[in-house]
Amino acid sequence: MSGYSWVSIISIFCYLFLFLSFASVKKREKVLGSFMMLLAVMILWNGGSFGMRAQLFNTVNFWHHVSLLGIFVLPYAYFGFLLSYFEKAKDFWRKFWLIFYLAVFVFNCITGFFIPLPEVVKVGNSFQFLYNYSWPIYLLFVVITITFAQLIGLIWRHCRGNRIALRQLKPIAIGMAAIFLGNALSTLPFFKGLPIDMLSGVVNSIFIFYALYKKNLFRMSILLSTPNYILMATALGAGIFFKAFGPIRKLFIGKLGIDNSGALIFTSAIMVIIIAVLYFVISRTFTAVFTKKEQRQKAALASFSEDITNMLHVSDILQAMSETIRDNVALSRMFILIRGADGTYRVQHTLNPLEEKNFCLKADHPLISCLKGSQKCLLHQDFSRKLIYRSLWESEKALLLGHQAECYIPISSDAGLTGIVMLSGKPEKPLSNPATIGFLESVAALCAEAVKNASIYEKAIEDSRRDELTGLINHKFFFEIMDREFETHRNSSLSLCIFNIDNFKLYNQLHGMHEGDLALQHVASILESSISENCYAARINGDKFALILPGYDVYSAKCLADTVSAQVSSINSPATNSSYGRMTVSVGICESPCMASSSKELYRNADMAVYMAKRNGKNSVQIFSNDLDRRDNRNSSEYKSGYSEHADTVYALTATIDAKDHYTFRHSQNVAYYATELAKAAGMTPDVVEIVREAGLLHDIGKISITEEILNKTGKLSTDEYEIMKGHVESAVNIIHHLPSLDYVIPAVYSHHERYDGHGYPRRLSGDNIPITGRILCIADSFDAITSNRTYKEAISVPEALDMMRAESAGQFDPRLIDIFIDLVENGDIELRTEFSEPVSVTNR
Secondary structure (H helix, E strand, O other), rough: OOOOOHHHHHHHHHHHHHHHHHHOOOOOOOOOOOOOOOOHHHHHEEEHHHHOOOOOHHOOOHHHHHHHHHHHHHHHHHHHHHHHOOOOOOOHHHHHHHHHHHHHHHHHHHOOOOOOOOOEEOOOOOEEEEEOOOOOOHHHHHHHHHHHHHHHHHHHHHOOOOOOHHHHHHHHHHHHHHHHHHHHHHHHHOOOOOHEEEHHHHHHHHHHHHHHHHOOOOHHHHHHHHHOOOOOOHHHHHHHHHHHHHHHHHHHHHOOOOHHHHHHHHHHHHHHHHHHHHHHHHHHHHHHHOOOOHHHHHHHHHHHHHHOOOOOHHHHHHHHHHHHHHHOOEEEEEEEEEEEOOOOOEEEEEEOOOOOOOOOOOOOHHHHHHHHOOOOOOHHHHOOOOHHHHOHHHHHHHHHHHHOEEEEEEEEEOOOOEEEEEEEOOOOEEOOOHHHHHHHHHHHHHHHHHHHHHHHHHHHHHHEEOOOOOOOOOHHHHHHHHHHHHOOOOOOOOOEEEEOOOHHHHHHHHHHHHHHHHHHHHHHHHHHHHHOOEEEEEEOOOOOEEEEEEOOOOHHHHHHHHHHHHHHOOOOOOOOOOHHHHOEEEEEEEEEEEOOOHHHHHHHHHHHHHHHHOOOOOOEEEOHHHHHHHHHOOOOOOOOOOOOOHHHHHHHHHHHHHHOOOOHHHHHHHHHHHHHHHHHHEEEEEHHHHHHHHHHHHOOOOHHHHHHHHHHOOOOOOOOHHHHHOOHHHHHHOOOOOHHHHHHHHHHHHHOOOOOOOOOOOOOOHHOOHHHHHHHHHHHHHHHHHHOOOOOOOOOHHHHHHHHHOOOOOEEEEHHHHHHHHHHOOOOOOOOOOOOOOOOOOOOO
């Protein structure tokens, strides 16, 4: 073997080791493929030199040209790698230099004009290869210098705003400079005969290793794989075996008396043992030294990916992301900003819960512009050198500096820039390390898709809770929130305001459905803009809205309702100035716990207050409280019942019923009386008492639709006849619907046949779900039915009636109300309007 061949061997081994490492990677990126091509060209160059110096097959001329081909194609390979690294698809100079250097190579092969064949000189037992260069070599080096300058310029141009990339490629650039300098020095007479060019190749391989390990150009796990461990162990074992084979063999033959074949077997076994031991030592050492941190981060990424797979809320994902970064990177501060519906990026999570979260970046902020479309980290020092940074206001720059952000990690997916992670490292461990940056980018990439999916899920949930027209909370979610807030504020105040638009049907008729929808949206915007963050605005149905006001007492709620009412009154269609087109609202207010013992009662009382407001002439705010009602309305006009407006109509209807069934008219009068007395004794306000009285007069008005045969049947009703009889409730409601100023009695009329145990009709309501006015009517209706003569039964005595009704406490009747009613009867506080005969068993129709 010729002199200096060992230099080529070392160089070839380094490049071959790298090439085989990357060749074992199944899924290759474009940049990885171009790097492998660069290594292949290096192997071609150094392999040709080794073949020439070793005089393989006695073909010095062939190996000389193989080496030249490698060195001439090297600029093209560097161009390809750098362009792939910078994700730049095409470049004119890459193709130009390939064609140019191939042409120079072919021309040189024919003429030897630039680089002639070396002169082989035997020195002792080895050979030297002497190149006799002339002036054309310097002409070639001028061109090579231009190419080298272009390569350096390419690195500088693309890395000027990316210090991470610059730090990763800096060793590669130094290795290029070493090759350039080594080949340049080899042309000087002083270095004649010395393989300076090959030594530069060894230096270049060292810098490539440095770039891979220290600067994390690629993952070290690619290099430190099982095949490479075997290759290194085998190479070292072969070297040891080559030196120790002779002495070991002599030991077995001379000292131990083993024959030649036995000594060979034992020596080979020792060789295998040495390689196995070397493999174990190398794999453990390299893994511990080079890939321990990488393996830990890889495990953390795998765990993070698995954890966020089942997370459906953005807050949970950000928490998991924060913990993953905190456990693997030394941080002092962290802010995670997520894009909102308006495009503004707001702080959603911080490393320290006490950090302020009022920091936000608008969609047109220069930092957002820099990060859009990228998944790469942006160091603040690189961002501060950009021209776009100068467009920031000084206050904006101070804001970024105040948060001490060292780097910005984009959370990007196919949905765009979803968020940003702003990080500050500890002074002794800055975040500019490429390995750390790579880990952070991986975490952000995993988080991006999870955040996108969770955002879609949360938006779907949010949309299902929102009214489509106004964007307010819808009917279903309103009751969920009301139940939750009622439980939360059991020991504090919670007010509920219900807004019902007056004559909205008329408004639609005057101005059209489109104007009506716009008016509803305007009302919604007024409500939403009038409340604080801890309050809720909802659209319950077509023209009914509500405000849930935690922490508001009834007076504060009334002030708010008055303000909203005044603003709603200003909503008028531009089409007309008619007073009929003016929009007003009737508002009912109730406060818990002093006015309601349950969320359902809170809603029912507020709704009842709305009916009171409408009966008072509409366009007013009514509080569900007798004392407060008198205090807030001491100067108002005397209350006028809506019943008087339709008294003639009601009388005509009841007269028609009386012609078919003489019992109904008198029964309605009795029920109205009993119900009124019970309502007074139960502590109802005068307005509620009046509603109960009028509901009692109207509760059986629906019997006008029942035939005389069924009304006056002497025997028990058949199943079909009983179903027809039950329909009188629906009929009564349908009739009252045509008397708009009496619609406040509908809840009582509609529920007077419901049972406290839930077995009544028509809706099978139970307990407190039955309006209290309906529960009062049920008792009054049943008492009069039991103690009156009918075609199908005779009246029973009052004591027996009371016993029957007492037995139905918590069954058919409200336990509290039935006790009050029985006490009224037994104490003589109620004037009995009954007929007596022998008691019989009855069925209440």
